[in-house]
Amino acid sequence: MALINHIYFIPIGRKEIVAYRGICQECGYAINTDLNKYQAVVKSSTNEIPKLSRETFPNLTEYYADRLELEKQLKRDGGAFMPREERINLILEPFLLMERDVGENLLGETKFENLGIKSYISLGLAITFLLFACIFINLTIIFFLLSLGAFIYWLYQVFTYKSRWVEAKIYPKLVRSLKVIRPSKEELSECLKRLSPRMYHISKFVKVERLHTKLTQSPFQPKVL
Incomplete structure (x- = not known):
């Protein structure tokens, strides 16, 4: 993960690496990782996990034996x-991992840059339509209505941003x-x-009924390894 100074999304200066993140291939969540654990870094993409492990993390299976x-x-x-408490702790794991993303994207005022190109x-x-309404007097009503419609859609984007973000970014990873x-x-x-x-903000945005419905609709075939 790198930081770079920018002015209105125009990058200036050089990138500065501040952390490394590993991305889970199952849920897509990125977590910070310690590069010192790895023997080497392979820049090319590959699906050959055993080969990749031998080159980058030879003792992977031993290091994560209990978790595997x-x-x-x-x-x-x-x-x-499993004992009930052990199950609860496992279910809590993804919620705790995603708390950071919730804090960065949903707390405080909605960040205008996060609303997307549609906004x-x-x-x-x-x-633009409001200006046209002032310029083209004979079409004032039409341009005013178009301006009003566009503004209402912008308000919709602003006020539904948080729920739409949870729907698109949190629920799929939790499922x-x-x-x-x-x-x-x-x-x-x-x-x-x-x-x-315990003041975990993700609990305010995730709804049990919605999550459970998505889980029951998600196909899962147990694999015996």
Whole structure:
């Protein structure tokens, strides 16, 4: 991950590497990683995991032995025979990981740059049509209505940004992360109840009913490894 100074999205200066992140190929979530753990860095993309492991992290299976064994168990039976508290802790993991993204994108005022190109276009059209309404007197009503419509759409983008962001960025990752353990609605409720008093903001945006519905609609075939 690199930082670079910019003025209105125009980069200036040189990039400065501040951290390295690993991206989970299952859920797509990026987490900080320690580059010192790796023997080498392979810049070319490859799907040959055993070969990649030998070149970059030869002791991968030993380093993550406990976690890999746990993952095998989950893929066999979804952790159905685990103690309840252990299941709850596993279900909590993706929520805790995604808390940072929620804080950066959803807390405080909506960042205008996060609204996307549609917001820029709609606001630009609203201003343009309003100017046309002032210039072309005989078409004032038409341009005023077009300006009003574009402005209303811009307001929609602003006021629904948070819910749309959660729908697009949080729910898919939670579903991909949790479908292997197949939590019940009661377990999801318990997790969110535990997060709320501890001031984890993700508990304010994720709805149990919505998440559980998405999980039940997501196909999952247990794999015996």
